[in-house]
Amino acid sequence: MTIGLWILGDQLSHQHAVLTNLSPATPIILIESLAHVRVRPYHQQKLVLVWSAMRHFAQTLQAQGWPVTYAEAEEFRSPLLAWIEAQQITELRVMAPIDKPFAQQLATLELPCPITIVPNNQFLWSAEEFTQWAKSRKRLLMEDFYRASRKRFNVLMDAGGQPIGGSWNFDKENRKPPKKNDPTFQPPAPLWFEPDDLTQTVMQKVRDLDCPTYGRLDRFGWAVTRSQAQQVLAHFITTRLATFGPYEDAMVTGQDTLWHSLLSPYLNLGLLHPIEVVQAIEDAFHEQQDLPFNSVEGMIRQVMGWREYMRGVYVYSAENYGYSNWFGHQQPLPDFFWNASQAPMNCLRQCLDQTERLGYAHHIQRLMVLNNFTLIAGIAPQEIEQWFHAAYIDAYDWVMQTNVIGMGQYADGGMLASKPYAASANYINKMSDYCKGCQFNPKVRVGEKACPFNFLYWDFLDRHRKKLAQQGRMSFILANLDKMPETELEEIRQLARTWQHG
Secondary structure, eight states, X not given: OOEEEEOOTXXXXXXXXXXXXXXXXXXXXXXXXXHHHTTTTOBHHHHHHHHHHHHHHHHHHHHTTOOEEEEEESSSHHHHHHHHHHHTXXXXXXXXXXXXXXXXXXXXXXXXXXXXXXXXXXXXXXXXXXXHHHHTOSSOOHHHHHXXXXXXXXXXXXXXXXXXXXXXXXXGGSOOOOOTTOTTOOOOOXXXXXXXXXXXXXXXXXXXXXXXXXXXXXXXXXXXXXHHHHHHHHHHHHHTHHHHTTXXXXXXXXXXXXXXXXXXXXXXXXXXXXXXXXXXXXXXXXXXXXXXXXXXXXXXXXXXXXXXXXXXXXXXXXXXXXXXXXXXXXXXXXXXXXXXXXXXXXXXXXXXXXXXXXXXXXXXXXXXXXXXXXXXXXXXXXXXXXXXXXXXXXXXXXXXXXXXXXXXXXXXXXXXXXXXXXXXXXXHHHHBSGGGGSSSBTTOOSSTTBOHHHHHHHHHHHHTHHHHTTSGGGHHHHHHHHTSOHHHHHHHHHHHHHHHHO
16 A cells, blocks of 8 residues: 655645655655646736745655655646556545635545545644634634634733733734834835745746736745745844834835735745744743733734634635625726726725735735725625735635635625724825825815725715614714715715726
């Protein structure tokens, strides 16, 4: 009997659930599938990251003595069949895919040997553990899950079993706007890496692809090995963590990364495990004594709270979750999402240009600019979800469905979030410097200079008043809508219709 191991492209973990239980003589295969990348026009930076990381991981395994086959093919089945025959594989083992579409594809893959699916171990909570937690709840609130995680893993807890600092959540201290025109507001440069020969080969392959792609590949600096990913983690803790918290929601022209960690691509590929990130940050807090607790808690909440919760909801939700459309939005995605230079508002242009260059934008740029705009403009949630999936270097089905369909678009009607993340231009003007470089006025909601975020926002509230009235947290803002003169409201409606229908 010969066991073979197929390692998927987002399972590049040194603690791989199958790898750690096999003999070093076990045949291993990794496959680059062109059919897999033809599904949507993926960002060139993402394709380079995944394929280069896969190739480097294969090299590492080979250096450790594993017999590794690395295949480049149109699809998965042909190289699998050839490898199974050549290695005389009688059982194929695969760690469970996170993404449901790939799990379905794997289930229908006809091979001459049985496939054994081993539980995925790249998260703190297994799928079964989250499901068990969720079934015992009347509501699925992230805050409840986050507290359960802190208790379960004894993270940032005192000797008496209470949260350090006397509170579970210090988010209120992490909403400072940028210091506009302040020369001291200078985040440290992120840690980038020069592409080695292997990465440069992949870059050329991506440039030569005969299928549509997105974004630019002027330069590439992402980590492609576990060692490099560990360096990014250490660099974040040393140079960025202290100021991460207060300004994690800020947006500044010319500052692509601010104090953000840039760790999500490596967590989602398996190069880093969430427990090592959490432990490294907690250890630094206890050792250094001078790290601001709001920054430490805020980052840990992102990793062991929000990230784990999003994956859990994805696993727990119904198979048709991705088709949710609670508001019934049907507008097509504007063409300027694929060409940042055509974006009419400066905030959109800045976020989209950054995305084109890096395949990256931080969570507030994604939520309160891009998702916010498409929500209030009535864009079909599936269209913006597909764009996010293609555009971002850390995007996968499990990430995008919950973050875009659930949180960003509120298309699930409140299963994940307690209210829609809809806002006028006032929020963007407060938390960024984008508005000062824009043709529109963020303080005007009707007229030629009115910011579209303003009239689209109020039109969104007006269009969905009945549904939104069911959400308790929306009563205050709906009361403001009721105070608006009918003449102004009618002008808002007309501006929104003109914008939506050209």
